[in-house]
Amino acid sequence: MTLARSFKKGKGEWSMNSLRRLxxxxxxxxxxxxxxxxxxILVILLGVILAASLYLDVTARTLALGxxxxxxxxxxxxxxxxxxxxxxxxxxxxxxxxMEKRALEMGFRRIEPDEEIYLIVPGYVPLDQTLVSSSSxxxxxxxxxxxxxxxQSLLDWLKSKLDAWANSERGSSP
Amino acid sequence: MSQDFSSRYILLGTLFTVxxxxxxxxxxxxxxxxxxxxxxxEVRASHLGSIWTIHPPRGLIFDRKxxxxxxxxxxxxxxxxxxxxNKEADDAxxxxxTSNVYFGLDYYKVKVTVENPPNPQQVYLPLAKGIExxxxxxxxxxxxxxxxxxxxxxxxxxxxxxxxxxxxxxxYMKRVYPEPxxxxxxxxxxxxxxxxxxxxxFGVEAKYNEMLAGTPVKLWVPxxxxxxxDFPPIPEGASLILxxxxxxQAAVEKILEENIQKTKSETxxxxxxxxxxxxxxxxxxxxxxxxSRYWDYEAISQKGQFVFNxxxxxxxxxxxxxxxxxxxxxxxxxxxxxDTTYLDKGAIEVxxxxxxxxxxxxxxxxxxxxxxxxxxxxxxAWVATQLGAADLYTYLQAFGIGHTxxxxxxxxxxxILKLPQDPLWSESEIGTNSFGxxxxxTPIQMAAAISxxxxxGKIMRPHIVRAIIKDGEQFMITPSVSSIPISAKTARTLTxxxxxxxxxxASSALVDGYRVAGKTGTGEIAIxxxxxxxxxxxxxFAGWGPVDDPRFLVYIWLEKPKTSIWGSEVAAPIFPKVVExxxxxxxxxxxxxxxxxx
Numbered sequence: 001m002t003l004a005r006s007f008k009k010g011k012g013e014w015s016m017n018s019l020r021r022l023x024x025x026x027x028x029x030x031x032x033x034x035x036x037x038x039x040x041i042l043v044i045l046l047g048v049i050l051a052a053s054l055y056l057d058v059t060a061r062t063l064a065l066g067x068x069x070x071x072x073x074x075x076x077x078x079x080x081x082x083x084x085x086x087x088x089x090x091x092x093x094x095x096x097x098x099m100e101k102r103a104l105e106m107g108f109r110r111i112e113p114d115e116e117i118y119l120i121v122p123g124y125v126p127l128d129q130t131l132v133s134s135s136s137x138x139x140x141x142x143x144x145x146x147x148x149x150x151x152q153s154l155l156d157w158l159k160s161k162l163d164a165w166a167n168s169e170r171g172s173s174p
Numbered sequence: 175m176s177q178d179f180s181s182r183y184i185l186l187g188t189l190f191t192v193x194x195x196x197x198x199x200x201x202x203x204x205x206x207x208x209x210x211x212x213x214x215x216e217v218r219a220s221h222l223g224s225i226w227t228i229h230p231p232r233g234l235i236f237d238r239k240x241x242x243x244x245x246x247x248x249x250x251x252x253x254x255x256x257x258x259x260n261k262e263a264d265d266a267x268x269x270x271x272t273s274n275v276y277f278g279l280d281y282y283k284v285k286v287t288v289e290n291p292p293n294p295q296q297v298y299l300p301l302a303k304g305i306e307x308x309x310x311x312x313x314x315x316x317x318x319x320x321x322x323x324x325x326x327x328x329x330x331x332x333x334x335x336x337x338x339x340x341x342x343x344x345x346y347m348k349r350v351y352p353e354p355x356x357x358x359x360x361x362x363x364x365x366x367x368x369x370x371x372x373x374x375x376f377g378v379e380a381k382y383n384e385m386l387a388g389t390p391v392k393l394w395v396p397x398x399x400x401x402x403x404d405f406p407p408i409p410e411g412a413s414l415i416l417x418x419x420x421x422x423q424a425a426v427e428k429i430l431e432e433n434i435q436k437t438k439s440e441t442x443x444x445x446x447x448x449x450x451x452x453x454x455x456x457x458x459x460x461x462x463x464x465x466s467r468y469w470d471y472e473a474i475s476q477k478g479q480f481v482f483n484x485x486x487x488x489x490x491x492x493x494x495x496x497x498x499x500x501x502x503x504x505x506x507x508x509x510x511x512x513d514t515t516y517l518d519k520g521a522i523e524v525x526x527x528x529x530x531x532x533x534x535x536x537x538x539x540x541x542x543x544x545x546x547x548x549x550x551x552x553x554x555a556w557v558a559t560q561l562g563a564a565d566l567y568t569y570l571q572a573f574g575i576g577h578t579x580x581x582x583x584x585x586x587x588x589x590i591l592k593l594p595q596d597p598l599w600s601e602s603e604i605g606t607n608s609f610g611x612x613x614x615x616t617p618i619q620m621a622a623a624i625s626x627x628x629x630x631g632k633i634m635r636p637h638i639v640r641a642i643i644k645d646g647e648q649f650m651i652t653p654s655v656s657s658i659p660i661s662a663k664t665a666r667t668l669t670x671x672x673x674x675x676x677x678x679x680a681s682s683a684l685v686d687g688y689r690v691a692g693k694t695g696t697g698e699i700a701i702x703x704x705x706x707x708x709x710x711x712x713x714x715f716a717g718w719g720p721v722d723d724p725r726f727l728v729y730i731w732l733e734k735p736k737t738s739i740w741g742s743e744v745a746a747p748i749f750p751k752v753v754e755x756x757x758x759x760x761x762x763x764x765x766x767x768x769x770x771x772x
């Protein structure tokens with residue numbers, strides 16, 4: 001109100017000086033400086049908290065995945081053992097004595113030599129080689145490795161990204 | 175005020191300096207004291223992670239048609255983790271009761287073991303090994319909390335699981351044989367070393383132990399999950415495909431055991447092999463061990479002597495079946511021909527020793543075929559003298575007598591063949607050796623030696639493994655020639671002579687539909703110091719066929735038969751029974767069909 005009235009009264013010079021003094025007083029007010037410093041610290045702290053929580057999140061997930069990998073390795077070992085076990089159980093079920101017993105139960109009997117009938121097929125050569133697949137772990141023969149995302153730290157990841165960015169800036173990236 | 179501060183700074187500075195000096199000093203001392211440094215390094219490493227030794231699963235064993243003969247079974251080791259046992263909560267009772275109910279372990283023994291660790295530092299103690307998977311599955315099913323469980327059931331299961339935290343069930347693979355008696359003499363078995371590592375004993379399991387066991391891999395497993403790496407591929411042990419045919423082996427074992435009982439023999443062996451490749455199709459040995467209970471080996475011991483596989487480890491004086499080798503040598507050298515005749519007077523003196531025929535009679539003028547047909551010791555001794563010591567023993571060594579055949583089974587023995595340069599050799603050995611006395615051989619040696627007649631004079635190295643499977647790739651074993659003691663012409667001539675001999679005497683070894691050749695053998699068993707006076711014999715028969723294109727060779731040995739001492743009466747009749755099974759199971763058509771295709 002006072003300022004407006006002053007302008008109306010045409011006392012322009014006085015008014016400009018007052019404004020300048022006011023601005024100077026405001027800018028040099030101690031509490032304002034404190035707020036400014038406080039805010040700056042707060043922003044830095046917020047940044048640190050953000051980075052720390054991001055790092056913690058990534059680390060926690062890495063740890064959880066690491067544990068999961070160990071558990072899965074154990075499961076794989078157990079499944080392989082179970083597979084081998086089942087394969088042997090199948091071998092027992094198909095053993096000579098068991099097969100003979102089952103055949104007899106089904107009403108079959110051993111053939112006598114004079115009952116055998118041979119059919120002559122000109123040019124036929126019987127296959128004399130047996131192919132056996134023994135590997136229950138064939139999948140393991142294909143080498144595999146964990147993607148880096150499961151093993152690298154946040155810093156490693158940042159570094160890799162920065163390297164990639166720097167390389168692309170230089171135009172050396174493929 | 176400022177003086178106070180400066181004195182504090184000085185104190186702090188001094189403290190840090192002393193600390194740094196101590197650290198430096200410790201570092202230097204550790205550098206100088208390697209042993210202590212290594213111990214501390216181990217402690218550090220143990221905190222960072224642990225080393226796991228992973229033993230790959232033992233390779234499998236198949237028969238020639240791909241049927242499983244040896245596999246692996248998942249079993250458990252039951253143990254106590256003392257760190258997880260809560261004594262106040264009476265975990266010992268629950269663990270002991272569970273071990274008793276589910277695994278059949280002694281309740282009191284387990285309870286005492288759980289309550290009293292052998293020493294305070296011990297954290298783990300195994301209670302039992304080889305617990306079947308079914309039993310563990312039952313316990314795990316019982317403890318599993320299901321959606322259908324009531325609240326009370328869930329609480330009770332959770333309580334039990336808490337009490338059982340100290341009970342450790344550790345799975346591992348155990349060797350298992352679907353038919354533990356089938357070809358057990360060929361297979362061998364897997365026992366465990368003092369370090370609880372599996373190790374093959376006898377047979378294929380011992381001979382190929384390293385290949386079957388694979389290579390154990392040591393892995394460093396970090397405690398820090400961030401450092402965890404995937405396990406590298408761990409190749410399992412190589413698997414083997416044998417030359418043995420499971421069905422034929424079972425049939426031959428059955429025939430052998432029936433005839434052991436029928437003839438009241440002490441032991442026996444039947445070997446069936448393919449003379450063209452040296453592949454052993456069947457190898458039956460009686461008595462045989464149940465390899466799922468290999469620790470009961472006393473059960474098959476003979477008079478305190480344990481022979482795992484008589485076909486390769488039992489040496490005996492083969493008797494007249496050996497005449498085949500003498501005659502083959504003489505024919506090949508040309509000192510006699512098929513048409514050579516000999517006047518048999520029933521006795522001959524060689525090196526000061528008078529040799530008689532088996533019937534102590536003279537048989538007059540005989541052709542070489544007649545000598546073989548009547549199995550005349552005197553005639554063969556004469557043939558050997560015509561050949562001479564040098565050539566006789568050169569031939570016998572070429573036939574493989576006196577050294578191992580190299581069959582890929584553990585425990586093969588070489589037999590005994592005295593040579594003229596040996597101090598114990600005398601000239602009379604020429605005569606006795608000619609008809610299989612004074613010389614000892616194993617059944618596989620005899621089978622391999624006689625196989626030369628069935629394979630145009632070539633002896634193929636007898637072998638049991640047909641193919642090896644490594645990393646999913648199958649490699650076939652190439653048959654190899656062991657030696658060529660005689661020419662193809664000699665082999666065919668003698669085969670024809672022996673086929674005619676069987677036909678002429680209407681031998682019980684003849685087989686309907688197949689023309690076969692063969693020779694019986696009856697070797698007297700000597701008593702040390704008393705000579706050949708025991709009245710007991712080794713009865714043998716070696717036969718092969720079809721004569722025009724031999725596909726199989728069968729060697730039969732019965733030790734000390736009681737119903738008859740003669741090979742022609744106890745061993746020869748087994749031959750057609752075995753050949754019938756060979757023909758059926760190995761697809762060998764009768765001569766009339768086979769000739770129709772040519």
